[in-house]
Amino acid sequence: MSENLDKSNINEAGKSKSNDSEQGLEDAVESSEGALQKKIKSGSASTQGAQRPPSSPPRFVTVEELVETAKGVTNMALAHEIVVNGNFRIKPVELPEDSLEKRVKDIVHKAFWDCLSVQLSEDPPAYDHAIKLLGEIKETLLSFLLPGHTRLRNQIREVLDLDLIQQEAEHGALDISKLAEFIIGMMGTLCAPARDEEVNKLKDIKEIVPLFRAMFSVLGLMKVDMANFAVSSIRPHLMQQSVEYERKKFQELLEKQPNALDFVTQWLEEAAGDLADRTCGRALPAGGAAAGSGDAPVPVPDAAAVQDRAYLRLLRWDHLRRPFPETVLMDQARFQELQLQLEHLTILGAVLLVTFSMAAPGVSSQADFAEKLKMTVQILLTDMHLPSFHLEDALTAIGEKVCVEVSSRLSLCGFSPLTADQETALKGQIQAVASPDDPVRRIVDARILTFLETCLASGHQKPLPTVPGGLGPVHKELEELAVKFVRLVNYNKMVFSPYYDATLRKILVGP
Numbered sequence: 001m002s003e004n005l006d007k008s009n010i011n012e013a014g015k016s017k018s019n020d021s022e023q024g025l026e027d028a029v030e031s032s033e034g035a036l037q038k039k040i041k042s043g044s045a046s047t048q049g050a051q052r053p054p055s056s057p058p059r060f061v062t063v064e065e066l067v068e069t070a071k072g073v074t075n076m077a078l079a080h081e082i083v084v085n086g087n088f089r090i091k092p093v094e095l096p097e098d099s100l101e102k103r104v105k106d107i108v109h110k111a112f113w114d115c116l117s118v119q120l121s122e123d124p125p126a127y128d129h130a131i132k133l134l135g136e137i138k139e140t141l142l143s144f145l146l147p148g149h150t151r152l153r154n155q156i157r158e159v160l161d162l163d164l165i166q167q168e169a170e171h172g173a174l175d176i177s178k179l180a181e182f183i184i185g186m187m188g189t190l191c192a193p194a195r196d197e198e199v200n201k202l203k204d205i206k207e208i209v210p211l212f213r214a215m216f217s218v219l220g221l222m223k224v225d226m227a228n229f230a231v232s233s234i235r236p237h238l239m240q241q242s243v244e245y246e247r248k249k250f251q252e253l254l255e256k257q258p259n260a261l262d263f264v265t266q267w268l269e270e271a272a273g274d275l276a277d278r279t280c281g282r283a284l285p286a287g288g289a290a291a292g293s294g295d296a297p298v299p300v301p302d303a304a305a306v307q308d309r310a311y312l313r314l315l316r317w318d319h320l321r322r323p324f325p326e327t328v329l330m331d332q333a334r335f336q337e338l339q340l341q342l343e344h345l346t347i348l349g350a351v352l353l354v355t356f357s358m359a360a361p362g363v364s365s366q367a368d369f370a371e372k373l374k375m376t377v378q379i380l381l382t383d384m385h386l387p388s389f390h391l392e393d394a395l396t397a398i399g400e401k402v403c404v405e406v407s408s409r410l411s412l413c414g415f416s417p418l419t420a421d422q423e424t425a426l427k428g429q430i431q432a433v434a435s436p437d438d439p440v441r442r443i444v445d446a447r448i449l450t451f452l453e454t455c456l457a458s459g460h461q462k463p464l465p466t467v468p469g470g471l472g473p474v475h476k477e478l479e480e481l482a483v484k485f486v487r488l489v490n491y492n493k494m495v496f497s498p499y500y501d502a503t504l505r506k507i508l509v510g511p
Contacts, residue, residue: 127169271310399427
């Protein structure tokens, strides 16, 4: 095995940034444990006012059972986060500046480094603290090595031999600067390429105490890099086992709480009803046939189609008033984020569709103009989901800006700019997008959902289905949303398919 770590692999893990907002390991663990607390309570009405479906009588659990279950859910959340989130990264801990913990940490660290400075300034110097630091650095460097790095391991142990260093200190022969030079060189060998500049800066620090402080800071970042490298390395292996692992943990929860599938059942029943309404114009009873002995039998929806429809319903979920289905609780924050992205994309697509339908064909077909206009609208919709955001005001500003941009491009291409009446009409149509009942917005919304449903039905098929007409300007954003959505849904299906299949048999066929 090569003596040097594969820097390209480490760099990929170390320098990538998390895109999901959102929603790191901490959020996943908190949401899953919060969900657990709700699920272990009795089958009474939800605190949000939603009624729990009929269920088995609640079984009281002991504190020991609760703690053990909580640990299992936490571990499951970690494994789930690593597998589902391809951008999962461990980040250095950053304490808030005004926090008590940060102040205490700073005081303790300052006292330690001040003590080290005093010891080294004595005549002769005292090296007790310095030798302890060298021991920590030695162990840290060794922890970065892979099993095959025999030469590097021997080299580190030989140069940073604490017994020898102690003897040299006692005889006044210890050269701290020489040891620091070796450590910096070894750090340069083992660090990710993204840390090369920070390691090189260490060479410019001449005073011992500031140098040691800086080295520990960089070593801390290298630990995070190596942790992320390990995460990226185990992800393929973890994927193979995580489906069974999560299913096992959920089964353990289900054994403690037999009513832990009540909301899933309700969720799937509503999805089956959606498909029945769409196909036959009437709801599908739990038994799978239309009510009334004289009615013609209603076709039983396909189980896979019901699951797809159920997951699409999560993109329209009322999170404030309805409990989330139990099987997808760990991903509730992720589905909420997708829901916000979908709403943002619907508004963006509707505005662009209105604009390009009124602009001259020679202008609306120009890729650079379409991209520029899209970026302008996106910027004005950036804070769309903040409580302080007012969509009507934003669309008014967008209408003004769009009219200016369109008229400018028309003039540049030799066309007549928009007339006053045309500007008024365009601004009015853009303003109308604020209403969920606006025809253009409804069309865009329906086409996006149809596209996502088609992507789910096609499974892992590549390339993605063709983007529906009118959504060309936002095809990139739509495809990115579809990839995230399909990946999340497919993984959840793999984990919980036995529970879905058993529940759907009761819903579609009957007991």
